[in-house]
Amino acid sequence: MPSYHTLGKIPHKRHTQFRKPDGTLYAEELVSTEGFSSLYSLVYHTYPPTMVKELGEPYSVAPKIAREKHLKHTSLMGFNIEPADDYLQSRKPVLVNNDLHISLAAPRKSMTDYFYKNSQADEVVFIHEGTGALKTGFGNIKFAYGDYLIIPRGTIYQIEFDTEANRLFIVESFSPIRSPKRYLNSYGQLMEHAPYCERDIRQPENLQTNDEKGDFKILIKKQGLIYPYIYGTHPFDFVGWDGFHYPWAFSIHDFEPITGRLHQPPPVHQTFEGNNFVICSFVPRKFDYHPLSIPAPYNHSNVDSDEVLYYVDGDFTSRKSVVKGQITLHPGGIPHGPAPGSVERSIGKESTNELAVMIDPFHPLMITEDAVKIEDENYYKSWIS
Template sequence: MRMRHVKSGMGMNGFAPQGTRAAQGVKPHGDTISGRVVLFGNSDVEMAVCKPVEQMDYFYKNGQGDECIFVHFGSGVCHTMLGALRFGPKDYIIIPKGIIYKMTWDEPGATAEEIFSGKTKNKSKKGKGDDAWRPAGAPENWTREQMPLGKYLLIETTNGSHIAPPPRYVSKATGQFLEHAPYCERDLRLPVNEPESGMPMFVEQYGEFEVRVKARDRMHSYVFHYHPLDIIGWDGCYYPYIFNIEDFAPITGKLHMPPPIHQTFEAHNFVICSFCPRMLDWHPHAIKVPYNHSNIDSDEVLYYVEGNFGSRKGIEVGSLTLHPQGIPHGPHPGTIEASMQHAYTGELAVMCDTFRPLFPTKAALELEDIKYPASWEGEHFPRLKANQPVGGNFVQGKIKGKKIKAKFGEMVDFGGDNRPPAFALSPTAPAAGSGANTWAPNPPAPATAPAQASSNGVHANGSNGHAKKNGSTTKLNGARAEVKAMTKPAGKKR
């Protein structure tokens, strides 16, 4: 069990370094269904990535679970038994179990009707056709060999539950979205019947039409003697729909907001969240990236869509990270400092939190960046580290590469217009048997407050805590508070 970084490939910055299996990422192959590569899963959910190279020549029905398809690159039409849905980049396509569908991708020189009817020769598969054409949203360094039609992330239930909006977003009395919800009915796109645009709901044809059904963890093939999309109408509340992640209205706050504010969908034992461009915390002393924490009850998978993720280094577009429950994680060293000057983040990511442990597949292990767990080596604000006290009254350190010298209890200022809270260096109790002082960064006390032997608001790891000196011992209250030793005994390495 460890933190993992899987590079699925074809990010905005290209692939991983050449010479590694991860450099190629998930290989394009198959169609929308057969090309799926499962990376993580458990008895509740599976997560897969797909980069199809050919169109589907059959229809498909998942008879055992709901599907949430997040389209990263590419566009096309999802033809379902209840109507057609045109999709594009950053669309969530929610397909309930039992719905027959066929997903077709746009390609050069072919209309939606030609692709749906199978009359196209699929020029993209052979790398032919219009060289100027590329899948919607594809990066500038795109090549047809790397991603012929598009790419999507699949989150599929394996416990038979349904993917739906969180109940707290919906009125129990009326079934409508509440005003505090980050999206509403107007943001959902429903199936349409537009035969003139190549998106019919009812198709009256006879012949042989294959329908592949996934049930009991097996794929079953049936041949219909009539077209599977033969429904002339329907009613009720069980239907596929599309929600674009850019229509999610982020909930922001003066201080760091917890992950549930990003929740978009949920099913039994897992949730799906959307990290969207948003304003960052605006309290003058706010730490603008998530503090160090442990997921006590869940495993966390993030799929990085675009932008720079403020709390991570070495992550590229198309990366997936897994942080298992019980293993602490937080901002990479240096990311707290880098975030202080920003009022806005342009990051875009999809997160899936599960309440049972996730297991990587062989495909995920082949794409893993094995150096990822070691990427947290180092410390935040290394400029505050103290060397041996000078003359018993001073400590030395560095601020942005400049040496500083301050008396005990004196404020250490970062300088510049956009600065984090000032810190003071004050002694606490020595570590038992070490003979060395430890130091905790502390905010300044109000000018009118009397001198006290306690310091409030220890933010050594970005979370709230309370360090109090009581005789020769140091009491630390707050589950996440952490005070790190800033000096070490002579002769010992850090």
């Protein structure tokens, strides 16, 4: 969870007069979540954030469902998603339910002629390939391979890439993204046994006040539609802000694995959570140290949840045939486990270099048309010796 943070200039007391050098008032805005009962920040704008000059026709970006109900182990070759110049056009939803949407993206160019705001979901953007900066009114965050960018709903942003070859794994959460409750004390601080701490969280820096009038296109997502707005002032006109609601970053390389004498269950890898799903990070780590331990994961019957694994890099104990960007979906209701030969091969090994992101949703995922295009149709047979 992000802690209290502030950048720029703010008045001594909230909801009081805060004037520009010319004597006119800055515009105060409360950015709040779940009404007035959850995280919020107070933002001070050069101009009121309400100056709409024009509205365009909304258009749909809702996922197109190919298989609403299914019971089949599924594999998607994520790097087969074709690159596209535009950031939003490159985003392809592949697995979705009412709690979250999972998308893949391969944008080649930076967002230069528009800004984007997701008003329906928090976004977790995992950087698989590429470098650049997330730019917002709250400040900027540089990113690189392995970074999770957590962008709260309602945040207007641009992504500026340094590279053309960019690969992103994106989770849209229709509930707030949080650190796991079991790692937080009653004051909201990450505890000593947590696999990361506050110093690992990167907050926005280098707030730049854009005092500009003109025509500024902001594409706003709401209920599966994109609404084109033209505002009369630059959206990054913050002179200052403070609070708990802002974008932040965490690197998967800063996740400290929890290991044990025997094989540890997947919840030890949990990194974030939303309502009805969790996000986990599998990172390089020492294997179990019982003299008779079996490092490979045991067979597991998913009874109450699906399991999604996004392979990032390294060698995987449970399966040799995976490639970068591959997604496996093991639906609830049938067991899955290590590939043939993996159990014996793992015995005696002391460590693994695997890197992966796992998502366990507690409601079934639907498979989209974009997913079917990159599906390995024979994956379900891969447990036959």
